[in-house]
Amino acid sequence: xxxxxxxxRAAMVSLVGxxxxxxxxxxxxxxxxxxxxxxxxxRVELCGDSGQALCGTLIWLGNGADSPENLPYxxxxxxxxxxxSGPGTWKGDLHLYGQSAAGTITQVxxxxxxxxxxxxxxxxxxxxxxxxxx
Numbered sequence: 001x002x003x004x005x006x007x008x009r010a011a012m013v014s015l016v017g018x019x020x021x022x023x024x025x026x027x028x029x030x031x032x033x034x035x036x037x038x039x040x041x042x043r044v045e046l047c048g049d050s051g052q053a054l055c056g057t058l059i060w061l062g063n064g065a066d067s068p069e070n071l072p073y074x075x076x077x078x079x080x081x082x083x084x085s086g087p088g089t090w091k092g093d094l095h096l097y098g099q100s101a102a103g104t105i106t107q108v109x110x111x112x113x114x115x116x117x118x119x120x121x122x123x124x125x126x127x128x129x130x131x132x133x134x
Contacts, residue, residue: 027088027107027109027110028046029044029045029046029054029088029105029107029113030044030045030046031043031044031131031132032044032059032131032132032134033056033113033129033130033131033132034129034130034131034132035127035128035129036127036128036129036130037063037065038062038063039061039062039063039064039065039066040058040060040061040062040065041058041059041060041132042056042057042058042059042078042079042129043056043057043059044056044079044113047081048081052083052084053081053082053083053084053090053092054079054081054082054084054090054092054105055077055079055080055081055082056077056078056079057075057076057077057078058073058074058075058076058077058078059074059075060074061074069097070097073097073098076095077095078094078095078096079092079094079103079105079115080092080093080094080095082094082103082105085104088106088107088108089104089105089106089107090104090105091103091104091105092105094115094117096117099119101117101118101119101125102117102118102119102121103115103116103117103118104116108128110131111130111131112128112129112130112131113128113129113130114126114127114128114129115127115128115129
């Protein structure tokens with residue numbers, strides 16, 4: 001009887017351990033992502049020598065963001081070799097329409113990424129990006 005109880009306890013501990021692993025560990029950030037305002041899309045990929053840094057390139061502008069002022073930023077890096085800082089999280093420089101900020105990129109789920117950029121460590125803004133299905 002105690003063997004069954006010990007086995008059941010071990011199985012429960014294993015199950016709880018599996019359930020507590022964040023879903024983002026299985027998800028890849030690689031793909032096409034659209035910013036929450038639906039006016040720009042980015043190709044996100046793992047990059048760098050180790051293949052674990054995160055890069056994101058602006059690949060599409062529309063819905064009013066395709067202005068002459070923004071067009072020069074097409075095909076430029078928005079996420080510039082951000083380094084992993086934890087499971088599903090990267091830190092590095094973010095570049096958006098000529099502005100740069102220290103950023104944290106967090107993969108919230110298979111289909112959502114959160115970008116937080118801070119200038120001078122005090123002025124921060126957060127954007128959500130969603131996986132774009134063509």
